[in-house]
Amino acid sequence: MNIRVAADDVSARISAVIAELQHLEGPMLPILHRLQEEFGYIPEVAKQIIASALNLSRAEVHGVVTFYHDFRAEPAGRHVLKLCRAEACQSMGCEPLAETIKAKLGIDWHETTADGAVTLEPVFCLGLCAQAPAAMLDGELHARLDEDCLTDILAEVRS
Known part of the structure; x- marks a missing residue:
């Protein structure tokens, strides 16, 4: 009922x-x-x-x-991390960062961690081409990503 x-x-x-x-x-x-x-x-x-x-x-x-990639068929995690995969970000190393993110979270694109904390989404241009590679966490932009920034972002979403 x-x-x-x-x-x-x-x-x-x-x-x-x-x-x-x-x-x-x-x-x-x-x-x-x-x-x-x-x-x-x-x-x-x-x-x-x-x-x-x-x-x-x-x-x-x-x-x-x-x-449209922004529409979901399932609820997202508590945090949504979107990593830019456009050409400028690719040329500045987003692909190795993406592999690191996926390995650390244990998920692939369009998936959510088992604890429901993070959904990982690819995005094709956040408009920060001059500051690549870039990501968006819960609507907040992050530019010039590197391993240190990535560690901080992942710590934030996992806390």
Whole structure:
């Protein structure tokens, strides 16, 4: 019974977001962004509810959700670490840093540590090309990363 109530509550919250934003021109992205803000991810049930409300197929909604890398199908960890993998950061050594991060956290891209502390995401340009390599931790930018900075960042997210 509680599972059903929880599912009904999620559906009601999704429907409320849609009702608030469906009047916009091209409402799907604003709706998806709001749902991601509210839930921390896009619940699977949201795809059909959005599709019905916007007179689209579920496949069309699924296509948009999976096309944009910022939309998640699962909740993220308490911290989200995004490492830039664009050309400037690659030329300044982001790939060895990425391998170090993945090894220290024991996860790969788009995964969350077993304790739920950190989700690791690749990003393709944070706009800090002159200060590469760069990362973003919970919305805060970090530039000119090296092993020392990396150690500090990882200590921060693991505490």
